[in-house]
Amino acid sequence: MIRNKFMQESTELAHRAFPINVFHTAFRDRDVLALHWHEHFEIIRVERGQAVIQIGGQHWLGKPGDLIFVNSGELHSVYSPERDFLMYAVVFHPSMTALHASDSDSFELVSPYTAGVKSIAAKLTPGDDHYATLNGMLDLLIAEFRGGEPYYEQSVRALCRAMFACFARWFSEDAADVRLQGFRRKADRFKTLLDVIGRRYMERITLEEAAGIVHLSPYHFCKTFKQLTGLTFVQYVNLHRVQEADRMLRNTSLSVSEIADKVGCGSLQSFSKLYKQLRGASPSRARLRE
Known part of the structure; x- marks a missing residue:
């Protein structure tokens, strides 16, 4: 899977x-x-x-x-x-x-x-x-x-x-309930955004751009995104970056610095800080545990 x-x-x-x-x-x-x-x-x-x-x-x-x-x-x-x-x-x-x-x-x-x-x-x-x-x-x-x-x-x-x-x-x-139908319509629109994040997570996707993909104002986008995912948009993209970094740490010989660049983090320092925040250990230590 x-x-x-x-x-x-x-x-x-x-x-x-x-x-x-x-x-x-x-x-x-x-x-x-x-x-x-x-x-x-x-x-x-x-x-x-x-x-x-x-x-x-x-x-x-x-x-x-x-x-x-x-x-x-x-x-x-x-x-x-x-x-x-x-x-x-x-x-x-x-x-x-x-x-x-x-x-x-x-x-x-x-x-x-x-x-x-x-x-x-x-x-x-x-x-x-x-x-x-x-x-x-x-x-x-x-x-x-x-x-x-x-x-x-x-x-x-x-x-x-x-x-x-x-x-x-x-x-x-x-599914005749209006609220359920409305929720399904929102979820369908957000599937397109998830595809975009999956392809472009290494780039900077602004909040305004993400909101535009699902045809919502930034305010309603933030509210709906949190409802659907349980995370803010920034948290969601960052988690995806760290999971992609995990894959590279396990399956490639790329240096931690190279991986930081490939997942779209601005510097090795910011990548290490983000990784440790979400995984509880530095990326170098995580690689040694594999």
């Missing part, structure tokens, strides 16, 4: 004909699954530790056992302040709910959710109604996917369809 992009995520799936993957993700100290979106559905289960999970404009504290459903196209992120956090994320394309290519019943079931007419609002904790059923199905789906036994693809497809049908039956929300 791509973990350093504030944009549409290019999720690694099994293959085009079987668009699903299961991620067993361990977080390092104060790690972040950056704000992103994708056309797939996603089911998250917290295995160990705690994390702040953001979906749209809502934030939850995810604890062991919690199940969270992420709708297609929904902005979401995960941040854990702990040293030891582990979660499962099952990511699957809406087509996984079809048992065969011409399955018109599946289209009728899923299309309102991919079109944004309906959404699934589910954050379940152990002991909640329907938790045991859905958690058991998730266990079976993960085991089938990882086991690779004969006919496992057919079994996984059937489980995706059954789980989605259960989520839709028990936790469906109509």
Whole structure:
């Protein structure tokens, strides 16, 4: 799973004909699954530790056992302040709910959710109604996917369809509410801005320019951006720069000074200060720990 992009995520799936993957993700100290979106559905289960999970404009504290459903196209992120956090994320394309290519019943079931007419609002904790059923199905789906036994693809497809049908039956929300529709329109506009940040984070993007991309005044832009991301615009860009720097520290032989320049920090001193503020250690020390 791509973990350093504030944009549409290019999720690694099994293959085009079987668009699903299961991620067993361990977080390092104060790690972040950056704000992103994708056309797939996603089911998250917290295995160990705690994390702040953001979906749209809502934030939850995810604890062991919690199940969270992420709708297609929904902005979401995960941040854990702990040293030891582990979660499962099952990511699957809406087509996984079809048992065969011409399955018109599946289209009728899923299309309102991919079109944004309906959404699934589910954050379940152990002991909640329907938790045991859905958690058991998730266990079976993960085991089938990882086991690779004969006919496992057919079994996984059937489980995706059954789980989605259960989520839709028990936790469906109509998007007819004016506030929800307005929020979705704002989120859609901001996806364009996230793409711009992902491509140009090393440049200076002014507040006025960012506000212009989403057709808002700077005042309303700042308010809406904080609502959507939980961060100010400057905090958001800086976090992206540091995450890109992390990638370079791990995967390249570039000097810290060269990395500072590539991520758009004005000087080595300002980069080191920013990095230490967000990561709790200097970039040189972080590289030694890898």
